[in-house]
Amino acid sequence: MKIAVYPGSFDPCTNGHLDVIKRASGLVDKLVVAVLTNSSKQPLFSADERASMLRLVTKDLDNVEVAVFSGLLVDYMKKINSRIIIKGIRAVSDFEYEFQMALTNRTLYEDVETLFLHTSKDYMFLSSSIVKEIAGYGGNLSGLVPNDLIPIIRGRYENPEC
Numbered sequence: 001m002k003i004a005v006y007p008g009s010f011d012p013c014t015n016g017h018l019d020v021i022k023r024a025s026g027l028v029d030k031l032v033v034a035v036l037t038n039s040s041k042q043p044l045f046s047a048d049e050r051a052s053m054l055r056l057v058t059k060d061l062d063n064v065e066v067a068v069f070s071g072l073l074v075d076y077m078k079k080i081n082s083r084i085i086i087k088g089i090r091a092v093s094d095f096e097y098e099f100q101m102a103l104t105n106r107t108l109y110e111d112v113e114t115l116f117l118h119t120s121k122d123y124m125f126l127s128s129s130i131v132k133e134i135a136g137y138g139g140n141l142s143g144l145v146p147n148d149l150i151p152i153i154r155g156r157y158e159n160p161e162c
């Protein structure tokens with residue numbers, strides 16, 4: 001069984017992420033969307049909240065599972081018996097960092113392959129940071145994140161302590 005892992009912060013999941021999830025899930029038997037807990041970044045949502053949002057928007061994709069992981073990605077991959085990493089690439093500017101990560105992961109786990117999916121053209125500009133910037137100013141999030149997530153993201157800015 002071909003199990004691929006799509007790792008990320010997903011803080012929050014955008015339509016660009018969801019597009020990669022849908023396309024990657026069509027290429028493998030099982031896709032695990034893996035949410036990193038121990039990022040150095042200060043997240044807007046906890047890892048469990050980010051995973052819940054991902055579960056909500058992938059509920060109709062039968063071969064997609066959402067999990068939370070900490071530590072090195074390659075250690076998590078060995079644990080779940082996967083050797084395929086999925087990454088989305090928006091522009092050349094993403095490539096240098098992603099290439100470094102791919103080679104690092106390959107050095108740590110020689111059986112691992114990183115597959116890069118180009119973004120769909122509609123989402124080339126889109127990132128979680130852009131979504132948070134717009135949400136912070138009360139801007140319109142439709143078309144940027146799945147509709148089910150809009151009230152959740154808005155709610156975080158209206159009641160930041162919740």
Ligand code: PNS
Nearest residue numbers: 007008009010036071072073074104105
């Ligand atoms: O969505 P992001 O923040 O770009 O995702 C980055 C992520 C989670 C894919 C990356 O930071 C990661 O794999 N972190 C786990 C630690 C690790 O294995 N680092 C790579 C070797 S140094």
